[in-house]
Amino acid sequence: xxxxxxxxxxxxxxxxxxxxxxxxxxxxxxxxxxxxxxxxxxxxxxxxxxxxxxxxxxxxxxxxxxxxxxxxxxxxxxxxxxxxxxxxxxxxxxxxxxxxxxxxxxxxxxxxxxxxxxxxxxxxxxxxxxxxxxxxxxxxxxxxxxxxxxxxxxxxxxxxxxxxxxxxxxxxxxxxxxxxxxxxxxxxxxxxxxxxxxxxxxxxxxxxxxxxxxxxxxxxxxxxxxxxxxxxxxxxxxxxxxxxxxxxxxxxxxxxxxxxxxxxxxxxxxxxxxxxxxxxxxxxxxxxxxx
Amino acid sequence: xxxxxxxxxxxxxxxxxxxxxxxxxxxxxxxxxxxxxxxxxxxxxxxxxxxxxxxxxxxxxxxxxxxxxxxxxxxxxxxxxxxxxxxxxxxxxxxxxxxxxxxxxxxxxxxxxxxxxxxxxxxxxxxxxxxxxxxxxxxxxxxxxxxxxxxxxxxxxxxxxxxxxxxxxxxxxxxxxxxxxxxxxxxxxxxxxxxxxxxxxxxxxxxxxxxxxxxxxxxxxxxxxxxxxxxxxxxxx
Ligand SMILES: Nc1ncnc2c1ncn2[C@@H]1O[C@H](COP(=O)(O)OP(=O)(O)OP(=O)(O)O)[C@@H](O)[C@H]1O
Ligand SMILES: [Mg+2]
Numbered sequence: 265x266x267x268x269x270x271x272x273x274x275x276x277x278x279x280x281x282x283x284x285x286x287x288x289x290x291x292x293x294x295x296x297x298x299x300x301x302x303x304x305x306x307x308x309x310x311x312x313x314x315x316x317x318x319x320x321x322x323x324x325x326x327x328x329x330x331x332x333x334x335x336x337x338x339x340x341x342x343x344x345x346x347x348x349x350x351x352x353x354x355x356x357x358x359x360x361x362x363x364x365x366x367x368x369x370x371x372x373x374x375x376x377x378x379x380x381x382x383x384x385x386x387x388x389x390x391x392x393x394x395x396x397x398x399x400x401x402x403x404x405x406x407x408x409x410x411x412x413x414x415x416x417x418x419x420x421x422x423x424x425x426x427x428x429x430x431x432x433x434x435x436x437x438x439x440x441x442x443x444x445x446x447x448x449x450x451x452x453x454x455x456x457x458x459x460x461x462x463x464x465x466x467x468x469x470x471x472x473x474x475x476x477x478x479x480x481x482x483x484x485x486x487x488x489x490x491x492x493x494x495x496x497x498x499x500x501x502x503x504x505x506x507x508x509x510x511x512x513x514x515x516x517x518x519x520x521x522x523x524x525x526x527x528x529x530x531x532x533x534x535x536x537x538x539x540x541x542x543x544x545x546x547x548x549x550x551x552x553x554x555x
Numbered sequence: 556x557x558x559x560x561x562x563x564x565x566x567x568x569x570x571x572x573x574x575x576x577x578x579x580x581x582x583x584x585x586x587x588x589x590x591x592x593x594x595x596x597x598x599x600x601x602x603x604x605x606x607x608x609x610x611x612x613x614x615x616x617x618x619x620x621x622x623x624x625x626x627x628x629x630x631x632x633x634x635x636x637x638x639x640x641x642x643x644x645x646x647x648x649x650x651x652x653x654x655x656x657x658x659x660x661x662x663x664x665x666x667x668x669x670x671x672x673x674x675x676x677x678x679x680x681x682x683x684x685x686x687x688x689x690x691x692x693x694x695x696x697x698x699x700x701x702x703x704x705x706x707x708x709x710x711x712x713x714x715x716x717x718x719x720x721x722x723x724x725x726x727x728x729x730x731x732x733x734x735x736x737x738x739x740x741x742x743x744x745x746x747x748x749x750x751x752x753x754x755x756x757x758x759x760x761x762x763x764x765x766x767x768x769x770x771x772x773x774x775x776x777x778x779x780x781x782x783x784x785x786x787x788x789x790x791x792x
């Protein structure tokens with residue numbers, strides 16, 4: 265009972281974190297067709313912005329949405345500076361890897377410069393602890409587990425049930441056609457990055473509420489998000505959502521039975537096997553292809 | 556009131572190379588217009604300049620007496636000038652239904668979305684059977700139907716078709732030509748580029764032969780030309 269509860273709780277929690285992180289990355293890939301390697305750094309910056317706003321004595325219920333809005337702006341600027349000018353180049357996927365890595369390095373060092381190396385923490389979403397099925401858990405983590413599905417559902421509905429969401433999915437598939445049906449291409453590219461960055465910031469707030477923050481805190485989540493996206497398939501955001509929870513549970517099982525030490529190695533083994541058997545990802549019909 | 560498109564002394568091209576050399580034509584005074592001419596002489600370039608995908612270097616384009624030269628494609632779409640481009644791949648990962656919905660993206664088309672969708676299904680009943688199929692898996696003919704259907708969803712005041720029957724088998728081509736004629740009969744003025752002059756003559760009595768980025772010959776209604784004369788226009792000089 266104890267083991268089951270611990271695995272279910274751990275899986276749901278990790279899965280939620282990975283889903284929020286990965287879905288932003290997948291959004292950029294499925295709409296614009298590039299990988300944003302500064303996604304982890306956006307997450308980190310989100311946590312620092314939230315910390316700064318909290319330090320200014322702004323109530324935390326305002327800090328969360330305000331941080332997401334500010335970070336959406338950062339995402340927009342990032343897109344305008346290092347992605348949009350490159351659209352239309354034949355080797356865009358590769359070039360954007362480099363420009364977003366460069367941006368990530370700049371932002372990371374900038375953060376270190378501004379806020380210093382001392383680790384910080386932001387308030388939990390909800391303070392306190394609870395006993396659940398014999399396992400002690402923090403209310404912060406429970407909150408994350410409960411609100412994440414709503415966030416993912418909202419994003420899914422936006423992409424699949426609204427006119428702007430449809431336009432967002434279409435815009436990078438064919439630039440000429442996008443222009444000829446009257447899409448505002450610049451606005452939509454900016455919007456994709458803005459939403460993605462806001463989600464990254466939210467992941468940063470989730471993480472910063474129970475772990476110490478540092479300017480390099482985004483690296484591991486970015487790696488995990490990449491794994492989730494590759495594992496789940498690149499053709500829509502649904503695959504990564506399922507994959508995030510699957511990997512969350514996989515990690516929970518592994519760390520329970522084999523220990524934390526072996527978990528990354530086992531995860532990579534599974535990833536490599538997946539890529540050999542189903543290169544398009546497990547939840548995906550057909551990949552867009554990286555070229 | 557007829558819809559008119561007046562092009563005066565239009566110069567445009569790619570990079571530093573001009574493809575169109577001060578071309579002038581008037582579209583709409585006699586209904587539909589057909590454009591034909593040898594490959595690579597600037598028909599597609601002309602249409603892309605009209606719809607704003609290429610910025611003109613010089614000259615004027617007036618749509619219903621409003622200057623549209625240099626406007627963004629989006630602004631031109633909002634004026635109701637809709638362009639179905641040559642060899643259009645459309646949106647490979649969208650379904651037919653989604654493509655058509657996207658066609659209703661321009662603000663001026665939104666109110667008529669339902670009516671337009673019904674009209675498209677009437678013209679291309681085949682699309683209704685494949686509503687949830689992805690565009691990438693469609694045959695060339697089906698994709699052309701979706702392209703034209705998507706354009707109709709934008710409530711066109713004038714519809715530009717660039718070689719709608721390119722690469723289609725004769726039977727499919729015939730069907731598509733019939734559909735295009737049907738669209739014209741519904742009152743949407745057409746500008747059509749085609750290699751098949753027979754089809755153009757069925758559609759319109761007002762033709763332009765485009766050669767070297769200029770109008771080589773204009774054929775107006777009443778000035779009936781037979782097939783061999785057109786062929787000699789095409790090949791001779
Ligand atoms: N993107 C481009 N960049 C540079 N030159 C181009 C480009 N597109 C077309 N051209 C050139 O412009 C000229 C006119 O091409 P255009 O496509 O307008 O001809 P067309 O009359 O439509 O021919 P077709 O009947 O084969 O479709 C050609 O010489 C072509 O090589
Ligand atoms: Mg052409």
